[in-house]
Amino acid sequence: MRTKSILLAGNWKMNHGPADTAKFLEAIEVKEKPNAKMRLYVPYLSLQAALESVENRLLPIEIGAQNVHFEKSGAFTGEISAPMLKEVGITQALIGHSERRQYFNETNDTVLKRTVFALSQGMEVLLCIGETLAERQANRTEAVLEEQLVQILAQPDCLSAFGTKLHIAYEPVWAIGTGVVATPEQAEAAHAFIRGLLAKKLPSDQVNATRILYGGSVSPSNFAELLKCPNIDGGLVGGASLKLDSWTQLWGLL
Ligand code: 13P
DSSP, rough: OOOOOEEEEEEEOSOHHHHHHHHHHOOOOOOBBBEEEEEEEEEEEEGGEEEEHHHHHSSSSEEEEEESSSSSSOTTTTTOHHHHHHHHHHOOOEEHHHHHHHHHHOOOOHHHHHHHHHHHHHEEEEEOOOHHHHHHHHHOOOHHHHHHHHHHGGHHHHHHHBBBTTEEOOOHHHHHGTSSOOOOOHHHHHHHHHHHHHHTTSSSHHHHOOOOOEEEETTTTTTTHHHHTTTEEEEEEEEESSSSHHHHHHHEEE
16 A cells, blocks of 8 residues: 655646735644645745745745746746746746646647756656546547656656656646546546556656646545545645635645
8 A cells, every 4th residue: 555645736827916825825724734745836926925924934835836947047038947946945846737738838848848957956846747628538548648748757867756856746637627527536547547657667666655646626525535546645726725715624634
């Protein structure tokens, strides 16, 4: 049996500027849990406000960025680099979220580049993958997940980071923001498949230590069932992470 180390991660997307962020984190009450961590991926502009509140109140919450570029610096208008994030104290980043892929032309190639560079800078990466509804309906879920991971699983620096600096979020695109959550059976099947892909390349201790989070319409009413699945190590939560009551209810389920 794997011992799970649970991560409850919120992805605020383009919500909560610095003032709202401070308000949220000044009001939140979080009891520490022995085998679970809380993390919030907030907009770039809110990172410092979030860190300040967390530090002032000694909150057990990690703060991360929602993306990070693949170069140190240069002519990349609108982008933010790993050294810049580290300069303000951020070492966690999401990479490859489906909204980045869908609306901002993020591809498996750029996801790989961002991941490799972030890891080289000592950052911890939560890599997002997941199929669209059309892909699921065409029975292509496993093929798509494999396509999204194949380059990562061929890259030595990524391979060695799994279980420590590199973890995965499975987010079926059809479940994101739709209120349609994957059933525990659907989610567990995908998670087990992903863990199986890792197992082809990595020793079992690393495979077991790699968190695979589920994301897509996670709410206080469905999270407990999902968490019972052996290969689900927590949640990456959008909508329900934005409000204090639903967010703290999710934490209360752990
Ligand atoms: P929702 O929880 O709003 O469906 O969003 C999921 C998500 O995209 C988290 O990254």
